[in-house]
Amino acid sequence: MDRASPKRRVAILISGRGSNMTALIKAAMAEDYPAEISVVMSNRADAGGLEMARASGIPAVTIESKPFGKDRAAFEAVLQASLDEHRIELICLGGFMRLLTAEFVQRWYGRMLNIHPSLLPSFPGLDPHGQALSAGVKISGATVHFVTPQTDAGPVLMQGAVAVRDDDTTDTLAERILAVEHRIYPEALRLLAGGKVRLDGNVCRLEVGGVSSEPFISPAPIERR
Numbered sequence: 001m002d003r004a005s006p007k008r009r010v011a012i013l014i015s016g017r018g019s020n021m022t023a024l025i026k027a028a029m030a031e032d033y034p035a036e037i038s039v040v041m042s043n044r045a046d047a048g049g050l051e052m053a054r055a056s057g058i059p060a061v062t063i064e065s066k067p068f069g070k071d072r073a074a075f076e077a078v079l080q081a082s083l084d085e086h087r088i089e090l091i092c093l094g095g096f097m098r099l100l101t102a103e104f105v106q107r108w109y110g111r112m113l114n115i116h117p118s119l120l121p122s123f124p125g126l127d128p129h130g131q132a133l134s135a136g137v138k139i140s141g142a143t144v145h146f147v148t149p150q151t152d153a154g155p156v157l158m159q160g161a162v163a164v165r166d167d168d169t170t171d172t173l174a175e176r177i178l179a180v181e182h183r184i185y186p187e188a189l190r191l192l193a194g195g196k197v198r199l200d201g202n203v204c205r206l207e208v209g210g211v212s213s214e215p216f217i218s219p220a221p222i223e224r225r
């Protein structure tokens with residue numbers, strides 16, 4: 001990153017343990033990382049990630065969504081005020097389990113990322129690991145994408161793949177995919193914050209190289225075993 005250019009101010013929105021949040025916080029500690037995690041916001045006071053954020057010296061804000069019930073717009077008005085207060089430029093959703101209104105999503109379009117533990121557009125929504133196992137796919141993974149009003153949809157910024165094993169359970173598959181999530185989310189944010197991607201309709205294009213050249217085949221061909 002150009003030393004003179006300021007780091008983009010990022011908010012991470014969580015609802016739970018925040019392991020992706022932790023991966024982003026760690027990555028952003030590097031001097032040449034183009035973003036800084038300016039605030040962590042949770043819609044639940046009991047989210048485990050809040051403590052970790054505070055321990056890292058990052059402001060951690062709770063805006064309980066429950067009292068707002070179905071009034072999503074009222075919750076988002078408070079959320080937006082807090083984002084404004086922290087002068088946030090980019091949002092990363094990290095296991096944020098509250099549906100957002102189309103209006104809020106459109107306001108942040110192109111500046112808000114989400115991570116989902118499947119190779120989207122396959123297996124959006126709940127229990128993506130169980131969906132992958134039931135479908136019998138041999139490769140699954142994780143996707144970082146721009147957020148659109150539809151759940152777990154939107155231009156794909158980065159994906160990482162793992163082989164699905166015959167003896168996988170949802171837990172073992174989730175564990176391997178989570179390790180991939182922790183690698184791709186910081187890389188995806190690096191690209192976005194560094195101005196290295198652009199949206200071309202529903203397709204996210206990379207301004208730099210970096211296409212993987214090796215095919216990933218699962219199960220491995222017999223001669224390679």
Ligand code: GAR
Nearest residue numbers: 016017018019020094095115116117
């Ligand atoms: C992650 O696996 C993330 O991909 C998933 O929630 C988990 C949050 O874990 N998100 C979704 O399923 C979004 N539809 P974390 O709190 O440890 O980052």
